[in-house]
Amino acid sequence: MFGMGLLEFGVICIMALLILGPNELPKAASKLGLWVRKFRLMTSDLKHRIEQEETIGRSLVELSEAIQGNNSQEKPLFHPAKQTLATPMPSVQKQTTSFPSEQAPSYAPTAETKEPPHE
Numbered sequence: 001m002f003g004m005g006l007l008e009f010g011v012i013c014i015m016a017l018l019i020l021g022p023n024e025l026p027k028a029a030s031k032l033g034l035w036v037r038k039f040r041l042m043t044s045d046l047k048h049r050i051e052q053e054e055t056i057g058r059s060l061v062e063l064s065e066a067i068q069g070n071n072s073q074e075k076p077l078f079h080p081a082k083q084t085l086a087t088p089m090p091s092v093q094k095q096t097t098s099f100p101s102e103q104a105p106s107y108a109p110t111a112e113t114k115e116p117p118h119e
Helices: 006-068 074-084 088-098
Strands: none
Touching: none
16 A cells, blocks of 8 residues: 555554554544545546546537538448438339339439439
């Protein structure tokens, strides 16, 4: 503990007994124990708050990168949705190819343009 050996700890205990006396030593040890407990609680609370702030900071950075489009690492969660959106659905393909080009509604893209008309 703190780089002290058993001999150094024993010397400190004997000095405390001689200085404080047998009546005051238990009270002093009790106070010292309370101080150590408070110190440990404060340090654990500080550690917890720092970890929370780091987690929030990382989340904010990821969110800002996602908003700006600078996120080079895509989350695996988005891969299936991206693949689904990239491939056209068969039912939509059937409906769009079943119209003859002269009967195609005005909102549907034509075979020549492949884009909907701008209004």
